[in-house]
Amino acid sequence: MHLADRSEDVRAGQPENVPDPFSPQGERRVAILMSAGHGCVRGILRGIRNYARTQEAWTMICGVAERADLSRLRDWAPDGLIALPPEAKRVRRVRLGGPLVVLGPVPAGVRAGCVVPDDRAIGAMAAQYLLDRGWRQFAFLGLDCWWSNPREAGFRRELEARGCVCSCLHTGPDRLERWPQWRWPGAEDMLVKWVRSLSRPVAVLAANDLLGIELAGACAHLGLRVPEDVAILGVDNDDLVCEFCRPTLSSVAVPWEKLGYEAAALLAGMMEGQAPPPEPVLIPPVDVVTRQSTDALAVADPAVLAGAKFIWTRFPEAVGVRDIAEAACVCRRTLERRFHAALGRTVHQEITRCRLARAKQLLAQGQGRIGDIGRACGFSTTARFCAVFRAKTGLRPLEYRRLIAPPH
Numbered sequence: 001m002h003l004a005d006r007s008e009d010v011r012a013g014q015p016e017n018v019p020d021p022f023s024p025q026g027e028r029r030v031a032i033l034m035s036a037g038h039g040c041v042r043g044i045l046r047g048i049r050n051y052a053r054t055q056e057a058w059t060m061i062c063g064v065a066e067r068a069d070l071s072r073l074r075d076w077a078p079d080g081l082i083a084l085p086p087e088a089k090r091v092r093r094v095r096l097g098g099p100l101v102v103l104g105p106v107p108a109g110v111r112a113g114c115v116v117p118d119d120r121a122i123g124a125m126a127a128q129y130l131l132d133r134g135w136r137q138f139a140f141l142g143l144d145c146w147w148s149n150p151r152e153a154g155f156r157r158e159l160e161a162r163g164c165v166c167s168c169l170h171t172g173p174d175r176l177e178r179w180p181q182w183r184w185p186g187a188e189d190m191l192v193k194w195v196r197s198l199s200r201p202v203a204v205l206a207a208n209d210l211l212g213i214e215l216a217g218a219c220a221h222l223g224l225r226v227p228e229d230v231a232i233l234g235v236d237n238d239d240l241v242c243e244f245c246r247p248t249l250s251s252v253a254v255p256w257e258k259l260g261y262e263a264a265a266l267l268a269g270m271m272e273g274q275a276p277p278p279e280p281v282l283i284p285p286v287d288v289v290t291r292q293s294t295d296a297l298a299v300a301d302p303a304v305l306a307g308a309k310f311i312w313t314r315f316p317e318a319v320g321v322r323d324i325a326e327a328a329c330v331c332r333r334t335l336e337r338r339f340h341a342a343l344g345r346t347v348h349q350e351i352t353r354c355r356l357a358r359a360k361q362l363l364a365q366g367q368g369r370i371g372d373i374g375r376a377c378g379f380s381t382t383a384r385f386c387a388v389f390r391a392k393t394g395l396r397p398l399e400y401r402r403l404i405a406p407p408h
Contacts, residue, residue: 028055028271030264031078032062033087034103039209039238040256044103047260048082055268080267085146088112099270101263105146113276115263117254118284119147123154126205126233126252129288131162132353134298134343135203135231139167141191141215142207151235155205169194171211191218200229201298209234209241212249216293220246232293237404247292252285253364255403259283286403287393289364290357299342303328307335308350315354316378321347355379356392363397366405370397 032048034041045062052058061076070090078098081091085104100112130138138159142148148170156166169191195218198204206212212234219230226232226247234242237253262281270276288294297308310327311319324347325335339347355377362373374385374397389397 027057027059028080028268029076029078030058030060030267031073031076031081031083031098032060033081033083033091034062039240040236040254043256044260044263047257047262048264049260050257051261051264051268080271082263082267099267099276101267101270101276103259103263111276113263113266113270114280115259115266116280116282117147117259118282119150120154120157121282122235122252122254122285123151123156123205124158125285125288126151126235127155127158127162129252130203130205130231130233130294131159131164132343132345133203133231133294133296135201136164136298137199137202138164139169139198139202139204140207141169141204141211142171143211144170148207151205151207167194167198191215192221195219195224195230196222198230200224201231202229203231203233203294203298206232206234209236209238209245209249209251212251212293213241213245216245216247216249227292227294227296231296231298233288234293237289242289242291245293250289250291250294252288253404255283255286258403286400287360289404290361297343301338301342303330303335303338304342307339307347311347311351311354315351315358316376318378319351351378352388352392356389359385359389359397360400360404363401364404366401373397 030052032045034044048060052060061078073091080099080101081088082101082103083091085102085107088100088102088104088110089107091100100110102110102112102114104114104116106112106114127138138155140152140155142152152168156168159166171191191214195215204215206215212232215230215232216226219226219232224230232249234249234251235254236256237251242249242251262283266276266281297305299305299308307324307328310324314323321332321335325332328335330338336347339345339350343350345353359373359377359379362368362376370386371382374382377385379385379388386397389395389400393400395403
């Protein structure tokens with residue numbers, strides 16, 4: 001998509017410094033330089049739009065600043081710009097003025113604000129999620145680029161703190177731009193060879209959802225079961241991408257709308273004369289959305305597996321530890337001891353975890369009343385549900401829904 005053609009014949013030939021008759025007095029012209037081809041960018045654009053609705057006179061155009069568009073953009077004279085790093089380089093190269101907010105690393109020599117996801121926190125959240133599900137062998141599939149590398153670093157650091165190691169494979173940084181035509185001679189062989197070499201069962205963090213899809217394809221080619229042999233976790237939670245994957249792809253949810261909103265708010269301050277902050281504004285991840293690709297426990301203890309399966313099927317009911325121990329064919333004390341040894345939590349904590357996991361799934365669908373969701377997940381009252389949810393996530397259920405549910 002190219003920059004919008006803002007009535008070129010009307011503006012052509014206008015004397016300089018003559019107000020545009022189509023522009024309201026006090027207008028702020030904002031150029032948003034990014035392609036809307038990926039789900040994360042569409043989320044960012046929704047956030048920018050939501051902020052713009054709070055302003056009286058923002059006029060926006062959106063597109064990719066290719067060489068042929070730059071002179072038109074300069075004639076439009078934007079008061080501020082929001083751009084991805086490649087676009088930021090282009091607009092500054094032609095000395096296009098106005099405050100700039102970059103959604104990524106700020107190019108050298110460019111004065112700009114910066115708003116980015118907290119990629120290290122994304123990696124750490126992914127590691128903790130997989131550790132909680134019992135995996136002890138890990139791998140990372142990523143790109144050698146500015147957002148993938150810190151995700152790997154956060155992932156590895158959290159694992160190393162728990163005494164675990166991680167195998168890694170990096171693909172070319174241009175791979176994402178060519179999706180869905182990613183493949184080139186030898187690429188599939190490289191990925192398949194790497195997956196075949198991994199000790200199993202293994203949990204793999206893919207740096208984004210698109211790489212998660214490709215990894216699922218490599219597992220299918222090798223006849224490996226997902227998640228039993230290879231659990232796959234993506235990043236971005238692009239719901240269309242995740243639901244098209246087979247099996248459906250679990251993913252770390254990044255609040256792209258919040259990122260876009262904060263970028264627009266930062267730009268508004270800069271257009272009023274505020275200096276850009278000296279450090280990037282980091283937007284933390286929301287949570288992991290569980291789908292089929294990680295929906296299993298990686299434990300060998302048959303009593304723990306039997307007890308966990310009983311909990312998964314009966315957690316909305318008022319089940320007790322004695323009921324679960326009977327289903328696992330062990331005494332209560334033995335079950336508690338082996339549960340803690342395998343998963344690092346008690347049976348009661350596992351019941352609460354399952355209830356919250358199901359509640360998060362229902363909230364992520366964006367429908368249903370909060371009280372109905374709480375009761376469907378085994379909480380006796382709405383107040384109890386909200387209190388436990390906030391204690392575990394730091395968010396009220398409605399706040400969680402607003403951050404994570406796809407737009408309808």
